[in-house]
Amino acid sequence: xxxxxxxxxxxxxxxxxxxxxxxxxxxxxxxxxxxxxxxxxxxxxxxxxxxxxxxxxxxxxxxxxxxxxxxxxxxxxxxxxxxxxxxxxxxxxxxxxxxxxxxxxxxxxxxxxxxxxxxxxxxxxxxx
Numbered sequence: 001x002x003x004x005x006x007x008x009x010x011x012x013x014x015x016x017x018x019x020x021x022x023x024x025x026x027x028x029x030x031x032x033x034x035x036x037x038x039x040x041x042x043x044x045x046x047x048x049x050x051x052x053x054x055x056x057x058x059x060x061x062x063x064x065x066x067x068x069x070x071x072x073x074x075x076x077x078x079x080x081x082x083x084x085x086x087x088x089x090x091x092x093x094x095x096x097x098x099x100x101x102x103x104x105x106x107x108x109x110x111x112x113x114x115x116x117x118x119x120x121x122x123x124x125x126x127x128x
Contacts, residue, residue, distance in 0.1 A: 004053065006049065010069075013067060023035060036050070060076050085098050086098070102122075108125040
């Protein structure tokens with residue numbers, strides 16, 4: 001099955017739909033993204049702003065989720081900025097916290113970003 005992201009006028013993902021792989025096959029049996037877009041355009045009554053995505057990240061860096069943005073310069077889906085302080089890295093195409101994740105995290109703890117203190121907070125595992 002092939003997956004396609006439906007994009008709004010600002011290239012924000014508003015839906016992700018599944019298309020049978022057969023709809024993407026050309027006369028030589030080779031998958032073509034445009035054939036999937038053509039299928040979806042007809043299926044949706046004329047909506048044309050579609051981009052293929054994949055679970056394994058082989059297409060456009062990562063799987064598109066609702067709210068992600070399609071970046072045509074990098075041909076990639078970019079997740080929403082998780083916190084106002086995080087900065088976009090044009091090399092990894094991902095958001096980085098202003099403070100690196102702990103180098104030697106406690107394996108029995110979880111960590112979460114605290115925007116107010118601009119730090120990673122350790123959440124110890126609860127044992128009973």
